[in-house]
Amino acid sequence: MTTTGEFLRDALDGPWKEVRDQCREYLASDIFATEPGLDTQTARARTLKQMQALVDTGYPQHGFRRENGGTGDAGAAVAGFEMLAYADLSLTVKAGVQWGLFGGAVENLGTKTHHDKYIRPLINLDLLGCFAMTESGHGSDVQQLETTATYDPATQEFVINSPTPSSRKDYIGGAAEHASVAAVFAQLITDGEGHGVHCFVVPLRDENGNDLPGVTTSDCGHKGGLLGVDNGRIMFDNVRIPRENLLNRYADVAEDGTYSSEIENDSRRFFTTLGTLVRGRVSVGGGAAAGARVALSIAARYALKRRQFRPAKDEPENVLFDYLVHQRRLLPLIAKSYALAFAQNELVRKMHLIQTGQNVDPEGQRALEKQAAGLKAAQTWHATRAIQEAREACGGAGYLSENRIVTLKADTDVFTTFEGDNHVLTQLVAKELLTAYADEVRDYAASDWIRFAATMARDVVRERSGVRQMIQTLKDRSDETVEEGDLSKRAVQLQLFADREDYLVRTAAQRLRNGAKEGDPFTAFNNAQDHIIKAGSAHIDRLILESFIDGLDLIQDDEAREIAETLCDLYVYSEVEADRDWFIMHRFMSVERAKAVRRGVNELCEKLRPHALTLVEGMGVPESMLRASMLNDANVYERE
């Protein structure tokens, strides 16, 4: 590894560099390398075995507070999750279900009794759990879950039921085979009154793995990927659990059935509940981005070896990376990977401060949730696109499982769906922007939301003080005068991204106001839906660019920083190129400048070409974890 590459990697590793370095060591072990093509049963058994090996590394402890037997290092839990994605995504996801979702629900929604009873055993895998939220009928709109938990004061039990076919718990990782207990989300009913969705600990299986009375689990069967995760379905038929199995941090039911909660509003309570589980979203985005880095590392290294076509008669064949079109396929995706890595580190840092009580700003939690939603969408879409491009860029070799890319594609494919559908999440970001974190709106149906937003949007205070200051700092720092429209200057770049966001949010607000005045509010919402989603994306894109710019300062070496500066330019140019029509149509860019953007991308690719390997090294996937035969079979694919 080159020193320059090392400097880049150190910067991308961010605040949890040490954790990442530890992971690099133990994940290189053979036990974490899954062979492709295992059948479902073998894959599941193997993933479970890998989890047991993880227990010994101390990784699971990071996710839990000290008083519960953990280390209380929330950021390390996420950084470790990202690193697992370098090795095997089935392991990543199954570990995430056990320690992140199930464990997270117990720690964050439960109280001391639950902590004492469950957390140590679940860390050590003496207790295997699952997270039963999604139902066949409701995934995105989880407030409408149909499973019921009806309190029976006579026995002081909750009775869990699946009253309709669509109330079946579905896609639940661990439910098919391994989980003996589930964190079940269900509508809590006491004395005929519903109090909204709450979470309950429900035993599923006996010691022999058989369904307990009233519980019917089944297997989701073969999936597009993640074969090591045993996704299943659960139906409940009058399953009785003790009153104490309600995870009662935010609400409780007394022996006589009296319901109480420190948060009076059902909806607010529900979103508070969800908010404590934000780490899942943060982790999934980071894991997808890590998968993309692996695929891009493999494809880029292949493009540096694989030769095809001679530039001129009797000359040696070019390597693929010498072709402009190939550079254009890989380098902008590598640039985006850097941008997202810095943005993810920033997000994890924020999350860590909040979850360890070091940041108690009441708006902080809500801002974190918005940012986590947006970055989850951005990172998982990036992964889908980048891994697909990497596969195609490696041709037939890319299609062989021994070269890992197809497995990465198959395994990450569902990341755009789980922990929140990307479109729904991006819309959520926009809604938060447009209504300035107003509590009321979270469970509003489209029509109600548009009515509210119309009154609200006028006064939205956007979080712009930060970006304005950053632009000024960048201007001040620049040696030369920053000319209007010179896209090579950071201040101009950031201004452009901020202006786009401003414009989109402002005009979306306008449309909502106009829409609310006319006819059917759902139609008004629907007609503006693409606009609203674009506003959400623009916001996230601006945050990502800020993180990239901030990240440049973390690079402790001039040469490495210079390369990264060029890469940041490529990120900006290729993002602008992708949205060029919008910038021209809204007069943010002249046609001449827009044409220059295409040329700029080409020139930046050419400039970065000599540093391709360094950039790959900087992404931080160690060679020992690339495990692609086409890179390691000495001379089959390589000719001088």
Next chain:
Amino acid sequence: MTTTGEFLRDALDGPWKEVRDQCREYLASDIFATEPGLDTQTARARTLKQMQALVDTGYPQHGFRRENGGTGDAGAAVAGFEMLAYADLSLTVKAGVQWGLFGGAVENLGTKTHHDKYIRPLINLDLLGCFAMTESGHGSDVQQLETTATYDPATQEFVINSPTPSSRKDYIGGAAEHASVAAVFAQLITDGEGHGVHCFVVPLRDENGNDLPGVTTSDCGHKGGLLGVDNGRIMFDNVRIPRENLLNRYADVAEDGTYSSEIENDSRRFFTTLGTLVRGRVSVGGGAAAGARVALSIAARYALKRRQFRPAKDEPENVLFDYLVHQRRLLPLIAKSYALAFAQNELVRKMHLIQTGQNVDPEGQRALEKQAAGLKAAQTWHATRAIQEAREACGGAGYLSENRIVTLKADTDVFTTFEGDNHVLTQLVAKELLTAYADEVRDYAASDWIRFAATMARDVVRERSGVRQMIQTLKDRSDETVEEGDLSKRAVQLQLFADREDYLVRTAAQRLRNGAKEGDPFTAFNNAQDHIIKAGSAHIDRLILESFIDGLDLIQDDEAREIAETLCDLYVYSEVEADRDWFIMHRFMSVERAKAVRRGVNELCEKLRPHALTLVEGMGVPESMLRASMLNDANVYERE
């Protein structure tokens, strides 16, 4: 099925409607329904069994001339291939290897002896073959294959060798297990002189399936998809085959080693050889498009059942298809599927006329090859994108193999690579446009090509008489005056596509001329590579639109035609929207008109929403072949 849907389907079925109807019947049988999640061995055995069932249907015969035991219906062979893709893509591909590639090589490159000896047995599967062209080191640039076939006059044999690690035959369907013989492409050498790549019949395995002396086969192992196809590798170590095993239609070697050919130029001979194999490219494009139609049919039907979120409090939840963003995800892809289906039918018709001797225009073959290359790229890219979108649009349900989409994604993924890498093919289209089918250029390295193109491009006669006439006819037919820039008029739409193509080809030629004057010609080529590829795409897009417009006339019902007219508008609007920046920057469209395009897409989606199911029916995938649990499990995913 609605009558309107039936009319649409009939038009899309095209000239080989009867073949398609037959296929619909026999492919509905259980034997052609592969379960997901089979292990590699079971999947391979099953695919072979399915092929045997196909023999009885009479399908394989279409690919061969009457005198060889076939029906001589080249078009039916391709239409059948497309239909197989509805059932199982492993079967499609393995059948394509046996009857299309291996059988096609024997029929088209061999002579009577070979036909008599091999064709009947290979139709009946008494002889299983493979097509050994690609090597680990050369896939796109097959003229540089390294395998050698050296003639030994002493024994009148060819000696086949794999002289380097990268000369290993790779990814060869059938080579891992089932093929007993291979059509091997190798450099023919007589008396120390090379004559370029020729094709030889080389036995691989004995009756027990063991490698013959000198042959070493191995298994490519698990792949991203197509598990039923046994892809493998072959190395040759002094394997001797009789002189007669040269497929000698275009060249022969006499007993004494004298080489003779009716085509003197090595390169021209090689490309003539490849040209006869064009059916593979035509089939692969069609098969990918069929896969996309299955995925879109499933996703659209799901979007018509699946409900999520209430439009207003206490109202029933909307189905996904009611959301604008969901319409925008699916409807433009359905529109493109129609466009491509019509274009594919037109391509198959052209191919059929040439391959059955009904069209003997000397330029016809070359035009066919260009169009096949371009449409293969367009259709396979469309498939990758459409199937991915379909998966995401079905959320978690889309990730379960029981709902088919992930298998379609995995299986079609390599279609953008095999039968020609899409980027290389699109570049080929552009090169053909820029040098007007000049024979010389086909094997030119980039530098030589740019020198030639610079002299040539000035005088390129583009195939524009046809499009000009079509535009005039459309104008004449229109009731109203066709106003400049009114994108709702076919004449204007087609003019816009033709103008874009013209402009790109003309300016690419200019750049090549300028580039040839300055400095390093490879750099000049490389700098223009993205421009050249865009010119190729624009050409293909224009042809596709022409086909869609022509196809509208084939719809025998007013209501059905009206829906398809709107769909054609949506195709145009969404294609223009995707390339809006280019149209504005090159002054083909004002900013105001460009903004109207976005609104137009939204309005057209809204207009087509009530016809969603009809449009799905029109795509022609019978319900019996959709086989998605989420569509067939009565009420789990559906609520009123």
